[in-house]
Amino acid sequence: MLGFVARRLLYLVPVLVAVSLLTFLIASLLPGDLAYVILGDQATPEKVEALRHDMGLDQPIWWRYLGWLGHVLQGDFGRSFRTGQTVLQAVTERLPVSFELMILAEIIGLAIGVPLAIACAVRSGSAFDRFMTGSAFGMLSVPTFLSAILLIYLFAVELRWLPATGYVPFQEDPVGNLRFLVLPALTLALAEWPGIMRVLRSDMIATLQEDYIAMAKAKGLKPSRILFVHALKPSSLTLVTITGINIGRLIGGAVIVETIFALPGIGRLLVGAIYTRDLIILQGVVLLVAAGFVIMNFIVDMLYAILDPRIRYGHA
Amino acid sequence: MATLELSIDEDVAVSPVKRTRRLGPLFWAAIAWIILVFAAAGLVGVLPLPSPTDMDMLERRAPASALHWLGTDGLGRDELARLIYGARISLIVGLCAPMIGVTIGGALGMLAGYFRGRLETLVVGSMDVLLAFPPLILALAVTAYLGQSLLNLTCILGALGATHARILLRELLPNVFLPLVAFFLLGVAVFIVVEGALSFLGLGVPPPISSWGSMIGEGRESLDVAPSLAFIPAITMFLTVLSFNLIGDTLRAFTDPRQGAL
Numbered sequence: 001m002l003g004f005v006a007r008r009l010l011y012l013v014p015v016l017v018a019v020s021l022l023t024f025l026i027a028s029l030l031p032g033d034l035a036y037v038i039l040g041d042q043a044t045p046e047k048v049e050a051l052r053h054d055m056g057l058d059q060p061i062w063w064r065y066l067g068w069l070g071h072v073l074q075g076d077f078g079r080s081f082r083t084g085q086t087v088l089q090a091v092t093e094r095l096p097v098s099f100e101l102m103i104l105a106e107i108i109g110l111a112i113g114v115p116l117a118i119a120c121a122v123r124s125g126s127a128f129d130r131f132m133t134g135s136a137f138g139m140l141s142v143p144t145f146l147s148a149i150l151l152i153y154l155f156a157v158e159l160r161w162l163p164a165t166g167y168v169p170f171q172e173d174p175v176g177n178l179r180f181l182v183l184p185a186l187t188l189a190l191a192e193w194p195g196i197m198r199v200l201r202s203d204m205i206a207t208l209q210e211d212y213i214a215m216a217k218a219k220g221l222k223p224s225r226i227l228f229v230h231a232l233k234p235s236s237l238t239l240v241t242i243t244g245i246n247i248g249r250l251i252g253g254a255v256i257v258e259t260i261f262a263l264p265g266i267g268r269l270l271v272g273a274i275y276t277r278d279l280i281i282l283q284g285v286v287l288l289v290a291a292g293f294v295i296m297n298f299i300v301d302m303l304y305a306i307l308d309p310r311i312r313y314g315h316a
Numbered sequence: 317m318a319t320l321e322l323s324i325d326e327d328v329a330v331s332p333v334k335r336t337r338r339l340g341p342l343f344w345a346a347i348a349w350i351i352l353v354f355a356a357a358g359l360v361g362v363l364p365l366p367s368p369t370d371m372d373m374l375e376r377r378a379p380a381s382a383l384h385w386l387g388t389d390g391l392g393r394d395e396l397a398r399l400i401y402g403a404r405i406s407l408i409v410g411l412c413a414p415m416i417g418v419t420i421g422g423a424l425g426m427l428a429g430y431f432r433g434r435l436e437t438l439v440v441g442s443m444d445v446l447l448a449f450p451p452l453i454l455a456l457a458v459t460a461y462l463g464q465s466l467l468n469l470t471c472i473l474g475a476l477g478a479t480h481a482r483i484l485l486r487e488l489l490p491n492v493f494l495p496l497v498a499f500f501l502l503g504v505a506v507f508i509v510v511e512g513a514l515s516f517l518g519l520g521v522p523p524p525i526s527s528w529g530s531m532i533g534e535g536r537e538s539l540d541v542a543p544s545l546a547f548i549p550a551i552t553m554f555l556t557v558l559s560f561n562l563i564g565d566t567l568r569a570f571t572d573p574r575q576g577a578l
Contacts, residue, residue, distance in 0.1 A: 018445040026457060137565070141558035143509040145516045145529075146550045149536050153547075157540050252452030256513055260536070270453070271517060274460040286457045290449045 004305055012298055019290045020072065024065050027283045077284035082276055087284030090269055097167065098258065098265035102250050104185035106243065109192030114239075117197045118227055121204035133201070136194035144253045148187045148260045155183060165262035184261040188253045196242050203235045237307050244300035248293060343566050346559035353556055357403040368397035368526050389534060389545055398526035399549060405527040406556065409470050409511040414503035416474025418496070451476055455510060459519055473507050494567055501564030505557045512553055528553045 052058050059067075071078070077087035116136075120129040156164035162183050170177040207213065208231055216226045255267030262268070266285065273281040356363070379387050387395050428439040446454070458472045508528075514520035515529025523530065528549045535546025 014441070015444055015448055018441070019448045022445060023457075137561070138558060141505065141561050142554055143512055143557070145513055145532065146554060149532065149539065149546050149550065152536075153539050153543055157543070248450040251450040252513075255452055255456065256517065259517055270456065271519075274456060274519060277460075282457065282460060286449070286453060289453055293450050294448045 001305065005302065008298060008301055012294065015294060016291060019294065020069060020287055021065065023283060023287045023290065024068060026286075027279055028061055028064065072287070077288070078280040080273075080278050080281045082278045082281075087281055087288075090281060091266060091285060091288055094265050094269050096170075097263055098254055098267060100170070101181060101184055101188070101257070101263065101265060102254055104181055105188035105192060105250065105253075106246070108185055108189035109196055109246075110239075112189065113193035113196030114200060114232075116193070117200035117204060118232070120197070120201045121208060121231075122227070124201075124205050133198070136197050139190060139194040142190065144187060144191050144256050145260065147190045148184075148257060151183050151187055151190075152260075165260075167263050180261075180263070184257045184263060187257050187261075188250060191249070191253060192246060195246065196239070199238055199242055200235055203238045204231055207231045207234055237304065240300060240303050240307060244297060247296050247300075251289060251293060339566065342562060346562040349555055349559045350563070353403050353552075354407065356400045357407050360400050360404060363400070365397040365400065366394040368393060368401045387542075387544070389531070393526075395531075395545065395548060398531055399528070399552060402526045402528045402531055402549065403552075403556075405515075405521055405525065406508045406511060406553070409473065410504040410508040410560075412470045413473035413476075413507040413511075414500050416471065417476065417503065418500060420474065446475070452510065452513065455514060456517075456519060459514065473510055476510075494570065498564045498567040501560050501567065505560035505564065508553065508557055508560070 049058075057064070068078075075088060077091075079086045080090065083090075116132055120132050123129050152164045155162045163180055164183070167180050168176045213226060213231060216230050221230075251267075254265060255270060257263070258265040258267035259271050266289065269281065270285045270289070272278075273285060389395055389398065424439050424443075428436040449457075455472055455476060511520055511527065512529035512532070515527040516533040518530070518533060520529055521527050531549040532546050532553070535542070535544075535549065538545055
């Protein structure tokens with residue numbers, strides 16, 4: 001197991017370095033000089049030249065990259081020239097919001113997807129199963145921003161049960177915090193459950209035909225115990241896989257949902273940085289999100305290895 | 317739960333057989349809808365439509381009338397014309413991005429699979445790096461730097477598609493045609509959604525060009541007074557994405573008997 005972890009960790013290093021290089025290159029090679037962005041169109045060439053020199057923009061690009069990477073490795077991602085906040089401050093301030101949103105969404109998604117998958121697998125081929133499978137297929141075609149406006153229209157505009165936008169921190173007002181997060185999390189969950197349900201359903205149908213399930217039935221175990229313990233356990237790997245695959249989409253979805261519902265999370269920070277052309281924040285956030293994504297995928301890989309010894313000892 | 321006592325095995329044994337070789341009415345409805353969207357987008361120059369960009373401040377959010385079949389938006393522009401011009405954007409991005417992706421990804425995948433060795437390591441490694449970014453984040457970052465234009469948008473999304481096309485082609489090239497078409501159609505659906513999301517955030521095609529995403533984004537501002545401004549493009553987009561998914565999935569089911577249940 002240790003050797004497996006070490007091999008995977010070693011592979012992370014070149015990937016992360018390449019990710020940082022790509023992030024830096026996208027930001028540096030493409031049109032739009034940072035000095036012009038900061039000083040505005042009215043700036044004199046001398047002023048721009050002076051600022052370029054101060055910021056080291058006149059150095060060769062590989063030298064700038066190494067300098068930037070050096071700072072990044074020391075935890076210095078730079079400072080926004082618009083707000084004066086450091087990237088790290090801005091991100092740590094907003095990270096809890098995005099995490100809470102994504103975790104809530106995944107919980108709701110699982111809470112809808114898993115029971116439906118089990119119910120469908122048990123009655124596979126029935127009218128209920130066909131209806132739910134069809135609905136899941138239809139839901140896969142509903143983009144996040146569509147379900148968002150639909151939910152806003154239903155619950156905020158028509159029924160007026162929940163607020164459409166806004167946020168209070170959990171520490172200040174737990175109930176209010178959840179009220180603000182219900183609709184955004186539900187929006188993301190609506191995109192999550194069809195995938196969970198479809199994959200888990202076909203997995204369960206196969207599992208329910210195994211001999212040991214027949215054995216458990218013959219022993220007279222309660223159906224609920226057979227379903228939730230004996231049949232669900234082998235699907236745990238599938239659930240981890242789906243969750244792992246979902247992370248990337250969840251992050252993208254969070255960007256959209258945070259923007260629509262005005263939640264102060266990482267996604268809104270990113271979109272805001274794009275609107276105001278705050279390149280330092282943009283570069284820092286993209287790097288941090290990509291690094292976080294890589295590390296989360298690493299954790300999912302590790303979970304696999306824990307759940308399924310074959311992966312640990314197999315070819316890797 | 318009590319129905320567990322019923323024999324599950326028989327149901328399962330029957331269902332894949334029933335499911336496979338059948339093109340239901342839904343499939344043909346999807347085809348019909350796609351043809352309609354294509355025809356509208358293709359004939360947009362010939363159709364007697366008002367201009368999609370002419371504003372009429374006296375006729376803001378007007379209801380449907382003989383002149384404006386679907387009414388007008390918040391700036392008094394004809395909703396139907398904007399919808400059809402938006403269909404062009406969605407179809408251009410939706411079709412071209414996966415084409416670029418399949419071409420680049422397919423070429424790289426075949427080269428890597430044939431020559432193996434260092435080239436393969438390099439190709440797989442660089443795709444791993446691209447896949448290290450959550451897709452929407454990469455698209456957002458690159459559009460932010462490159463600037464917004466239809467061409468940029470299409471190319472960026474194409475590059476994103478390449479990562480997946482590589483995997484597919486390397487595995488499947490020997491017997492590909494139908495799987496490739498299915499993959500392509502599912503890709504079209506994905507890219508219509510991504511284009512919509514970017515335009516919705518105001519980061520897709522620049523205004524005043526209309527796109528379904530930007531129409532939904534603008535309609536969101538007036539959900540309380542004129543919900544149809546958001547819902548008409550939303551429903552159009554949903555039906556289009558659903559149709560591409562349906563057709564793609566049906567073709568995939570044809571070629572992949574193993575996954576009939578999924």
